[in-house]
Amino acid sequence: MMTDGTAEMVRAYEDGLGASLGERGLILLRLVFPDETEASRASTPVGRRDAALLDLFSRMFGGVAEALTDCPRCGEKIEMEVPLDAIRAPAPTDESTRFTLTIDGGQIVYRLPNAGDLAALGAAKELGDVETARRALVRRCFVAKEDRSDLSEHDIERLAAAMSESVAKADPQAQVLLELDCPSCAARWSAPFDIVEFLWRRMEARVSVLLREVHVIASSYGWTEDEILALSPFRRRRYLELIGA
Structure with a gap:
């Protein structure tokens, strides 16, 4: 309704x-x-x-x-x-919201950014610039890493690029x-x-x-x-x- x-x-x-x-x-x-x-x-x-x-x-x-x-x-x-x-x-034909990225032979699982992510980032007063907010969004969308280690700087940059590509295909209205x-x-x-x-x-x-x-x-x-x-x-x-x- x-x-x-x-x-x-x-x-x-x-x-x-x-x-x-x-x-x-x-x-x-x-x-x-x-x-x-x-x-x-x-x-x-x-x-x-x-x-x-x-x-x-x-x-x-x-x-x-x-x-x-x-x-x-x-x-x-x-x-x-x-x-x-x-x-x-x-409207996207595929309802998938989770994706897998292979980096240096290992796999990282991530999801599409959602309304809650943007609300949380908007409420976070410490995110004073676009780059800091972008990195925070990447970390919020990170789901799992095959070797269970934390995201490296290299991971974040590759994951940011992969997320941008995934959003363009799976959630196109997000980028107008x-x-x-x-x-x-x-x-x-x-x-x-x-x-x-x-x-x-x-x-x-x-x-x-x-x-x-x-x-x-x-x-x-x-x-x-x-x-x-x-x-x-x-x-x-x-x-x-x-x-x-």
């Missing part, structure tokens, strides 16, 4: 205030999979998380995400619309790049698309409007927040019109 209920959205937004994007991604999965356990949602591979959040965005806000970025060459601000169907990757060009200086570049950031920004604007509506309606009728949020958008608009707001 999936839900994008108004009250649930407001609670999810409140829970994610001050959280990292990784933590917010896991929080948003509650709106898609409310009947699953937290552990089950956390084990969702990143690309499958993002595919679910693309569907949620479409249901809540339509099939186009609006983006704003700066040209890296001339600094021009560029507004664009991103059709979500254009960045959807085909937008191809951008500047109309002013003709610069061309690629930039990652993070559905969590886009969805959260739209939710922030929606929640701000909703809470104002709750304030106005509650002030006039004395109803509780839950009662007002349970109303359909049409009925909330009609009550606001009757109030004269």
